[in-house]
Amino acid sequence: MNWEAIGAAGEFVGATAVVVSLIFLIREMRSNTTAVRSTAYANVAEETTDLLNTWYTDERLPLLLSRVIRGAAIDEFEDEDRVRLTLAFLALVYTWQQGYQQALRDGVVDAYVLAGMKGVFPQTTFFREFWVEHRSLVAPEFADFVERELDLPGGSAH
Numbered sequence: 492m493n494w495e496a497i498g499a500a501g502e503f504v505g506a507t508a509v510v511v512s513l514i515f516l517i518r519e520m521r522s523n524t525t526a527v528r529s530t531a532y533a534n535v536a537e538e539t540t541d542l543l544n545t546w547y548t549d550e551r552l553p554l555l556l557s558r559v560i561r562g563a564a565i566d567e568f569e570d571e572d573r574v575r576l577t578l579a580f581l582a583l584v585y586t587w588q589q590g591y592q593q594a595l596r597d598g599v600v601d602a603y604v605l606a607g608m609k610g611v612f613p614q615t616t617f618f619r620e621f622w623v624e625h626r627s628l629v630a631p632e633f634a635d636f637v638e639r640e641l642d643l644p645g646g647s648a649h
Contacts, residue, residue: 545582552579559617568617580621581628583612588633595636605640613641 547553555572556579565573590605612618622643626634638645 545579549575549579551575556612559615560611562616564616565620576617577621577625580612580618581625584625584629584637587637588629591633591636592630608637608640613643619643 551572552575555568555576558567559576568576587605587608594605613622622637623645626637626645629637634645637643
């Protein structure tokens, strides 16, 4: 065997090793992407479940939410109930923000995780007033997204 043939064989082996390594890396990246997506979906589902459990285990909150759905404004509630509702809606908005970050900003989960945003609460008088007062507590790009998607008024930080 001459040195040229040995060199060509070495180049072939090296190129084959590079191709095999690339195939391995691609498979690992796909596997990692699947794991990241699964974890992200699980996190959003867990946050939503925790929020709903909190809402349903609070003896007073379902009654207050019922009043909100029927059109009660913020000033129609006693201070304690207003605080309870404000905290409940903050938890809801923060859950939406996490879904937004993972779906639209990071592309880790599909946008359908935000479908719950278009439920009954955002269209209530209470929520619309709440939003104007508290929009500054979320990321500005998320606040803009919420206002576009839900046709909500902007706050003073807009």
